[in-house]
Amino acid sequence: MSGSLVGLLYLQVLYVAIGAALLQLLGLRGWRRLGLTYMAGLAAVGLLAAELVLVQITLGLVELTLLALVMGVTAFLRRPRTAAREHRKRDLLGLAPLAPLVALLGYALVAVGRRPLLEFDGWAIWGMKARALYQLGGTANPVFTSDAYPPLQHPVLFPSLEAIGFRAMGAFDPALFHVQLVLVAAAFSFALLDLLAPRVPLLLAGLVTLAIVSAAGTVQQLSNGLADAPLAFFVVLGVVALARWLETDETAVLACAALFLGAAALTKSEGALFALAAAVALLGTLAAWNRARLARAGLAMLAVLAVLVPWRAFIAAHHLPNPEYSLGNAANPGYLSDHAGRVGPAASGLAERIASGRFGFLVALTLLGLAAALVSRRYRELAFAGAWLALSFLGLVLVYWISSVPVHLTLVWSGDRTVTAIVLGGAALAPLLAAPAWQELEEDLTRRRLSRRAALLAPRQRPQSPR
């Protein structure tokens, strides 16, 4: 890769430092969770950069170093005096799935380290916007405001992060897209383990994480340089954090969920849809089972929507059109009725892509998780996961319904990618849904092993009869 690799590496350290300070401030002991700290730092810097770029403030290594210092000192001064140490059991078998995972991601880093941006949307949308932010500064230029530079409706978190990477390297090199995506995938893997592991045995969490990250549909998206993979990673971490919060009521985990869903909402338009689906699923679940927690959940979900306000204001101020669809049509019965013929092809086209072999058996994992939650009587978790999956899918169908692009064409262009967050999210929720059943299975196996051992030992321990 051209440019300074040292600068790029230093940037990754800054993401970790900022994430660690942020998690500490939120009440999680961040520095021990490398994946979660990196993803929290990336999401926080991405959100900040995407908002600041709208007022022509750009972030580089100097600004991020200062931010890391200020946050680090604040976190240090506000650290709890008597923080309980978190003891994790050494579980070598549980760590086993991580070896192939690390090998695959290491090879991915080598394999895509010199890859160009070849996919049309990669260079025509994300590459162009990132390059413009790097070379022109903020968004007060025709690239973000003139109809000479379509499409204008995409939020700018992903290109802002790439532009920070180019500033760190001191050069524009399309390979950064792929390298950064692989690094994000690695951090995502460990962040998912961090979120799952306290509630789920490490072996199960590791197996599911390996299944998610090694799926061909995931790996191929790491090499295409598009925003769909980071979007899916932010969404997955957000909904898994919400599911964990439902179970544990840890405020810091709810704050993490809001951070990741906020980042998802500013990564792509579908991110706002998935975040909204999560908010409705969460609030609906709490309304039915635990109204006392509604206020806190509502506040967190409001924070997610609030991050969208500056971007929506920018769109309104510059009258930026969305040539593909008008959201108003989603509430227009006449329009929906006139275009009802699109619903069937859109729903079946998306369902086909979800069930396609590109994602291995992740859909089966999701269904098994839901079934395990049902027979374990975990109705609250089941309601949240089921509602999020259903609302996300129906929301996507609605977007394809109101789109002005021929449905078969828009499915070909984007169908494979837009379903990624749903497929990965469902699979990532499965271990949490099945955790009690798995625990029961483990106890059962342990009991059987002990009784077999006892049976083997029994004859030797029999007292000798006196001669």
Add this chain to the structure above:
Amino acid sequence: MTEARLRTVRLALAGLLAVTALASSLKSYPESWRFLHREHAQFSGYTAQDRLEAAAYANGIPIDAFNFFRAHLRRDDRYFISAPASASFTPGVDRSATLQTFGRYYLLPAIAVTTPAQATVVLSVGTDPKALGLPLGQTVRDGSNPFWVAQVAR
């Protein structure tokens, strides 16, 4: 269903979940590894310039023209790409639109405009810029290639 049966189903589902996750990885892992191997084999020899130009090759865009344009554009130029609309080389996008799209990416930080009247420079592919009827200043052609860079006279 009795509690004992429910328990059996729970245990079966938990076991099946782990087995399915393992089976999914066993199915996907080799496929993903082979994909990465192909990517590595295809791109390991690419230079930084190759990576910038690859999008043009992949879409049948004449990169020589765009390198010629880049060499003649200044940072603050507003350019208009003049190219006859013709057969598509990207599904759903005609040839002229593909050239405009690639220009928006490749010719930054110079800025594209939508009409010749807004331009300080006309970049022409396959058609003489004089055909636009604009008052033109210095016009440069890339040898015998049909690419022109023409300053708009103000």
